[in-house]
Amino acid sequence: MSEKRRILLQLDTDAQPSTFDSIVALDAGADVLLRYGGVRPETVVPLVHGAIFTRGPKDLPHTAIFIGGSDVALAEQVRDVVRKTLLPQWGLSVSVMLDANGSNTTAAAAVRTVLAHQELSGASVLVLGGTGPVGQRIAYLAAQQGAQVRIASRQLSKAQEKVARLQARLPHGRFLATQTASESALREALRECQVVFGSGPAGVRVLPKALWLGQSSLRILLDLNAVPPSGIEGVEPTDNGVLRDDVRCFGAIAVGALKMKIHKAAIAQLFTRSDLHLDIEELFSLSATL
Numbered sequence: 001m002s003e004k005r006r007i008l009l010q011l012d013t014d015a016q017p018s019t020f021d022s023i024v025a026l027d028a029g030a031d032v033l034l035r036y037g038g039v040r041p042e043t044v045v046p047l048v049h050g051a052i053f054t055r056g057p058k059d060l061p062h063t064a065i066f067i068g069g070s071d072v073a074l075a076e077q078v079r080d081v082v083r084k085t086l087l088p089q090w091g092l093s094v095s096v097m098l099d100a101n102g103s104n105t106t107a108a109a110a111v112r113t114v115l116a117h118q119e120l121s122g123a124s125v126l127v128l129g130g131t132g133p134v135g136q137r138i139a140y141l142a143a144q145q146g147a148q149v150r151i152a153s154r155q156l157s158k159a160q161e162k163v164a165r166l167q168a169r170l171p172h173g174r175f176l177a178t179q180t181a182s183e184s185a186l187r188e189a190l191r192e193c194q195v196v197f198g199s200g201p202a203g204v205r206v207l208p209k210a211l212w213l214g215q216s217s218l219r220i221l222l223d224l225n226a227v228p229p230s231g232i233e234g235v236e237p238t239d240n241g242v243l244r245d246d247v248r249c250f251g252a253i254a255v256g257a258l259k260m261k262i263h264k265a266a267i268a269q270l271f272t273r274s275d276l277h278l279d280i281e282e283l284f285s286l287s288a289t290l
């Protein structure tokens with residue numbers, strides 16, 4: 001009998017499963033997409049059972065699960081239930097990837113981009129929009145690389161709460177909460193930073209050029225906002241390492257190209273075995289091979 005078709009269950013916490021994730025999955029080699037919207041931790045178990053109890057262990061590498069949705073915390077809860085429902089002890093398992101709102105692949109691409117130009121060990125890094133899903137993952141990866149990471153928020157208490165969570169996950173990580181609600185606070189947060197990640201919301205300027213221009217320690221600006229105006233003033237979305245006023249700049253479109261490569265390679269990898277769990281660490285490792 002010919003090889004089984006590659007089936008991807010796309011489990012999305014949003015009412016409408018993401019068309020972006022569907023298209024990437026098909027382009028990355030899934031033959032059949034089973035798309036489910038409004039997936040919740042309490043409704044996901046039968047979907048997983050359907051995936052693992054149909055094909056036998058030999059064919060299960062041809063079935064995989066992708067978990068997405070704009071509510072990253074909810075998607076993580078779904079991921080936890082999915083993992084608990086698998087029965088690897090009997091070979092009844094499928095590979096699983098989590099990339100809610102693109103946060104894992106985007107953060108992996110952002111940090112990998114910087115690492116190609118700047119050692120992060122010992123560097124001071126500022127993450128603007130650092131309390132969002134992408135910023136949190138950038139902070140985690142940068143701290144894992146040995147950076148001292150400042151998590152910026154408009155509210156100090158919010159940054160502190162996120163720092164506490166990151167610290168629990170990475171006890172040796174060096175994190176600092178910083179409030180950036182005013183220009184003077186932003187200027188202070190930028191002091192002696194080598195790298196700034198702009199991870200604020202789409203269409204919102206989080207750093208005016210006047211604040212970073214002439215900041216002598218600054219080496220790299222990376223902005224993830226592709227919707228005008230740019231998040232970091234002076235960085236163009238297509239910048240891919242261009243020097244602007246002596247600072248190397250990366251924009252959202254350039255970083256997005258690597259994000260797409262990581263996303264596609266990860267989907268393809270899901271179909272190579274039945275026991276992969278692709279989350280932020282695994283996707284970041286994968287990015288090193290591309």
Ligand SMILES: NC(=O)c1ccc[n+]([C@@H]2O[C@H](COP(=O)([O-])OP(=O)(O)OC[C@H]3O[C@@H](n4cnc5c(N)ncnc54)[C@H](OP(=O)(O)O)[C@@H]3O)[C@@H](O)[C@H]2O)c1
Binds near residue numbers: 199
């Ligand atoms: N290129 C790609 O492939 C790709 C993929 C995914 C995402 N992205 C981009 O990555 C960026 C980050 O995504 P995300 O989902 O993590 O962002 P997000 O959750 O929408 O926002 C991040 C943080 O920005 C702060 N913020 C909200 N409104 C603000 C405002 N008006 N002014 C200043 N700060 C504000 C909030 O922090 P506080 O309330 O704590 O201040 C929030 O936690 C976005 O620009 C998104 O478009 C790019």
